[in-house]
Amino acid sequence: MEMHSSVPKERHTGPVTLRRTAVPTGTADQALLDSSGRTDWKTKDAWRTLRILSEFVEGFDSLADLPKAVSVFGSARSLPGSRECEIAEELGGALARAGYAVITGGGPGVMGAANRGANNAGGLSIGLGIELPFEQGLNDWVDIGIDFRYFFVRKTMFVKYAQAFVVLPGGFGTMDELFEALTLVQTGKVTRFPVILMGVDYWSGLIDWMRNTMLDDGKIGPEDLNLLLISDDVQEVVDHIVSVDVD
Incomplete structure (x- = not known):
């Protein structure tokens, strides 16, 4: 999910809606993590743990019956009609027909396309939004939507309630989600968990660097590259997810 420079006129923070001059310039994540110059961290951060706990409880309770x-995953900046949005919409529909709910970050671009594909195919479409300095809002194809204050709580929900990750072209946020998933699989924190890249041309440079630099320099092993499936074939992707799910 990429950042824009415009300041929102409205922000949703938990159950609260803020508008106009009441919209703060920072976020809850920023208040927690950016401690430079702060003198109140000893008192305020201890109380923030209750807010963090409440987000975990809300997420677990809302998604437990999925x-x-x-x-x-994929970019919020992808334009309607782009190749990645077409693939995402086709993928969302194919996953729904295979019996899977589709979870995205709830925003526009690739996320909205995947949610729309699932929704149009009669599947369940979930959006896990995040409080940002700009407000994107949940796209119109989300059936269950949750807005989180904290990235790390939101990322837990992405992993806990999914049988696989499919990663389409995106920016820093998408890369963060990709490598978090790979790290969890590589270290055995999650098992039987396919990680799939769609957009072969987009990801080819990264894969070449992983193979020719990371692998050649001994920073990863040959088996680590096998953690990824790379394909532009929607049916191949769905079949792979199903095959791992039933093994």
Whole structure:
């Protein structure tokens, strides 16, 4: 999910809606993590743990009864009609027909396309939004939407309730989600968890660097590259997810 420079006229922070001059310039994540120049951290950070706990409780309670699901990541900046949005919409529909709910970050671009594909195919479409200095809002194809203050709480929900990650072209946020998933699989924190890249041309440079630099320099092993499936074929991707799910 990429950042824009415009300041919102409205922000949703938990159950609260703020508008106009009441919209703060920072976020809850920023208040927690950016401690430079702060003198109140000893008192305020201890109380923030209750807010963090409440987000975990809200997420667990809201998503506990989900059917099998797949998390789909990609850029909020992708334009309607772009190749990645077309693939995302086709993928969302194919996953829904295979019996999976589709989880995204709830924003526009690739996320909205995947949610729309699932929704139009009669599947369950979930959006996990995040409080940012700009407000994107949940897209119109989300059936269950949760807005989080904290990235790390939101990322837990992406992993906990998904059987696989599918990653389409995106920026820093998408890369963060990709490598978090790979780290969890590589270290055995999650098992039987496919991680799939769609957009072969987009990801080819990264894969070449992983193979020719990371692998050649001994920073990863040959088996680590096998953690990824790279494909532009929607049916191949869905079949792969199903095959791992039933093994």
